[in-house]
Amino acid sequence: MTLAMRILANREEAEEAVQDAFVRAFRSLERFRGDSQFTTWFYRILHNVAMSALKRRGKLQQIPYEEGSGLDLEQPPDEGGDSLAGLEQKQLGELVEEALRALPERYRVVLTLFYVQEMKYHEITAVLDLPMGTVKTLLFRGRESLKSAIAGRLEHEVSMP
Amino acid sequence: MTQQHEHLTRAEFHAYLDGQLPSEKTEPARRHLSRCQRCSETFEGLRQLDSAVRSLPLERVSGSFTEKVMAQVGLSKVDSGVFRFIVYLPSVVGLVLVLGVMGGVYLLAGGAGVAVEPTGVGQTASTLVQTLGTAMKELVGWVASVGSAGALAISAFALGLILLVALGELLTVNPIRKGRGRLRNSASA
Numbered sequence: 001m002t003l004a005m006r007i008l009a010n011r012e013e014a015e016e017a018v019q020d021a022f023v024r025a026f027r028s029l030e031r032f033r034g035d036s037q038f039t040t041w042f043y044r045i046l047h048n049v050a051m052s053a054l055k056r057r058g059k060l061q062q063i064p065y066e067e068g069s070g071l072d073l074e075q076p077p078d079e080g081g082d083s084l085a086g087l088e089q090k091q092l093g094e095l096v097e098e099a100l101r102a103l104p105e106r107y108r109v110v111l112t113l114f115y116v117q118e119m120k121y122h123e124i125t126a127v128l129d130l131p132m133g134t135v136k137t138l139l140f141r142g143r144e145s146l147k148s149a150i151a152g153r154l155e156h157e158v159s160m161p
Numbered sequence: 162m163t164q165q166h167e168h169l170t171r172a173e174f175h176a177y178l179d180g181q182l183p184s185e186k187t188e189p190a191r192r193h194l195s196r197c198q199r200c201s202e203t204f205e206g207l208r209q210l211d212s213a214v215r216s217l218p219l220e221r222v223s224g225s226f227t228e229k230v231m232a233q234v235g236l237s238k239v240d241s242g243v244f245r246f247i248v249y250l251p252s253v254v255g256l257v258l259v260l261g262v263m264g265g266v267y268l269l270a271g272g273a274g275v276a277v278e279p280t281g282v283g284q285t286a287s288t289l290v291q292t293l294g295t296a297m298k299e300l301v302g303w304v305a306s307v308g309s310a311g312a313l314a315i316s317a318f319a320l321g322l323i324l325l326v327a328l329g330e331l332l333t334v335n336p337i338r339k340g341r342g343r344l345r346n347s348a349s350a
Contacts, residue, residue: 001220015222022230076168076200096213115214121181140175147210 003043006112007050007105008057017053021046036126043117043127047109054105099149107142114139169193169200178207255322261300262312262319 004014004021025032025045032041100108113119113127124135169177169190176182177190194201307315 001222005220011220014220015226018222019226019230019233023233026234076170092213093217096210097217100214100217111214115211116217116219121179136172136176136181140172143175143207143210144171146214147206150210 002116003046003109003112004050006100006108006116007047007054009101013053013057014050017050018046021049024049037123039117040119040123040126043113043119044129047127051105095150095153096146099146099153102149103142103145106138107145110135110138111142111146167193168197169204174200174204174207178204178211251322252326255319255326258315258319259323261297261303262316 001014001018004017005011008014008017021042025042028045032038100111103111109128110124113124119127121132121135121139124130124139125132128135130138173182173186173190177187177194182190194204
């Protein structure tokens, strides 16, 4: 459900997507070859269903894999630790949730699979049908984008009277 | 980070955080982080972000979700007692007919005239046995009246009903059984 919510950002549509994914998985159980984890196979179906729903809605933010946040991953980061220390847990949660929602869909998906569904890199490659290098890049850039988005929001909050 | 004094790149920070940095780079990275304030602050920021994303609450489906899915895959009806009774009714009727025809054939072949005696296990049991005996006799009389061709037709019809239910059951259950087998395999892999 969390993955569908991260993609569709709408509870009703997300639940419909999960429901649809369950039905599709049940009906195509015969095609499950057992050479991957069932959860990986199921998340792949769910991802496809949710992405189709997003396309139908016309809100898909497509990012070419080569492009990213404009950050060069082979360079050291800028100075400053963007420390989140000092923020209350609730405030931090809201901040992260808000920043995550604002990220392009591909980053949201990879971050959700990695953090929420606690998948390993190779499992994410199987769900998204992407090469390992691309998954790593999306994950790293997704994190960097999330960090920048949170830093931006923190600065905005500080500058507000 | 080719030298120990060089800062970690963004990619190296993330790989180190996920335990994915190649082994030959891990120790120099750890040493660098312990000496470089700039990098250790960056790493701490990333670690805090990691922890914050991991502790986000999970989304839950609504209470009626399971019911909706089961209805869509057509399992809820089969699970309900009334529907199950209706589905299996032809099978029960078929079995009764087969038993009736077999009993009829046996009795017509010389076993007729079997009297149902109270068994002495109590009045209720005795009444039940007598009722069943009367019903059997009625069925036997009916089979005798339709003749051997009729009995054959009834048997074929009854077997057809049983086969129909069995086939339906097989078609419904088979994909699930196959899937379960593969689920077990994937879980043990």
